[in-house]
Amino acid sequence: MVNRRPTRSRRTAASPPLRRKPTPTRQKSIPIRRNRNNLGARKFKRPLTSPGSANYWRERAYTAGYLAATAEDPPLTEEKSNPVENNLHHKVNARWHQWYQSVKRLPWPLYHAAAARFAEGYRKHAGGYFGNRLLVPTTKKVAAIVTVMNEKDTILSVIEQLHRLPLHEIIFIVNGSTDETFEMIRNQSRAIIVHYRHALxxxxxxxxxxxxxESEILLFLDGDFPVFAEHLVPFIDAIERGVDIALNNISPYIGLFSGRDDVTKVKEFINRSMARADLESNSLTAVPHAMRKQAAQLIGYANLAVPPKAQVIAIDKGLQISSPASVDVITPNRLRARNVGQNNAVSELIIGDHIEALKTALDLKGSRLSFADRIRQRPLTRH
Incomplete structure (x- = not known):
């Protein structure tokens, strides 16, 4: 009988028992923050309490507001210090500004959320009614200057939004109105009213x-349509941070150059003539805009009656001009007989103002304005 060697597939009594290779246990992966050097890592979701989250700043602002109220002795009240100011609103705004200066700047949606929580924390201790009022990042005196003519359908909404801000002055220039605008402002606001029976x-x-x-920051509006108070805060903030003139950035709403009207084109030409192509078509002709009181004095109050001319003077004097925010004033603009259709009376007036501004620019800059002559060697003809 032939003894055969057992094959590998057969087991004999003497062969050791087979042991299966243990399967490795799956370890729980640790989330890793995504950064530029680790593009393949999993997306890391930060907890709501991290310093970069919205909830973090809301709760931090709430605590700061509560602590600010506990430091007040005696607590603030709703007494009026002048016909426009609300003592509680302005005092809370001062505390907010003091705290906000100690932290980093926040994006505007997060800014308003944190400011609301600061006011809520303050009221938690001090009491009082704050409503939907806003806090602004300045303690300087701010005035809203509103020109009005037959705006009975919109003026109450304009007043409502202005009362949400801690303003020191509200000045309405009512001119040539034949409706109830003047009476509505007088009954619904503690503002200063300058009334002219004839149109200015x-x-x-x-x-x-x-x-x-008499304020340090001037905020200019029209009574044609209301602008949300939240949209006005960036213009105030720009002046607080050192800008002399804060324009409304209307560039996102005017479309391609081929589709622009003559008014928009001439606005941009004036800015380019003064070597400020970065301003595009943004102009003092569009509201809202803000200005430092000293800047208005330097430009000359009479020159403010012709906005593009005032802008040329401001650029020539080296004033700092920026466009910190965009407010759509084209869509809600009230249609009137004077501003409808091509070559309407309003557009012709604005173009005429820009021609006057161009004359001022030529007087200041010379015949070439800010455009260099790169072709002709003109000095050679003078010999």
Whole structure:
């Protein structure tokens, strides 16, 4: 009998028992923060309490507001210190500004959320009614200057939004109105009202309001349509941070150059003539915009009646001009007989103002304005 060697597939009594290779246990992966050097890592979801989250800043602002209220002795009340100011609103705004200066700047949606929680924390201890009022990142005196003519359908909404801000002055220039606008402002607001029975013409009211105001920051509006108070805060903030003039950035709403009207084109040409192509078509002709009181004095109050001319003077004097925010004033603009259709009366007036501004620019810059002559060697003809 032949003894055969057992094959590998057969087991004999002497062969050791087979042991299966243990399967490795799956370890729980640790989330890793995604960064530029680790593009393949899993997306890391930060907890709501991290310093970069919205909830973190809301709760931090709430605590700061509560602590600010506990430091007040005696607690603040709703007493009025002048016909416009609300003592509680302005005092809470001062505490907010003091705290906000100690932290990093926040995006505007998060800013308003944190400011609301700060006011809520303050009221938790001090009591009082704050409503939907806003807090602004400045303690400087701010004035809203509003030109009005037959705006009975919109003026109450304009007043409502202005009362949400901690303003020191509200100045209405009512000119040439034949409806109930004047009575509505007088009954619904504690504002200063300058009433002219005859029409002053475009932009003259802004010059009058700027001269009458005693505030450090001037915020210019029209009574045609309301602008949400939240949208006005960036213009105030720009002046607080050192800008002399804060324009409304209307560039996102004007479309391609081929589709622009003559008014928009001439606005941009004036800015380019003064070597400020970065301003595009943004102009003092569009509201809302803000200005430092000293800047208005330097430009000259009379020149504010012709906004593009005032802008040329401001650029020539080296004033700092920026466009910190965009507010759509084209869509809600009220249609009137004077501003409808091609070559309407309003557009012709604005173009005429820009021609006057161009004349001022030529006087200041010379015949070439800010455009260099790269082709002709003109100095050679003088010998």
């Amino acid at each position: 013409g475009h932009d003259v009211g802004r010059a009058i309001g700027a001269k009458l105001s």
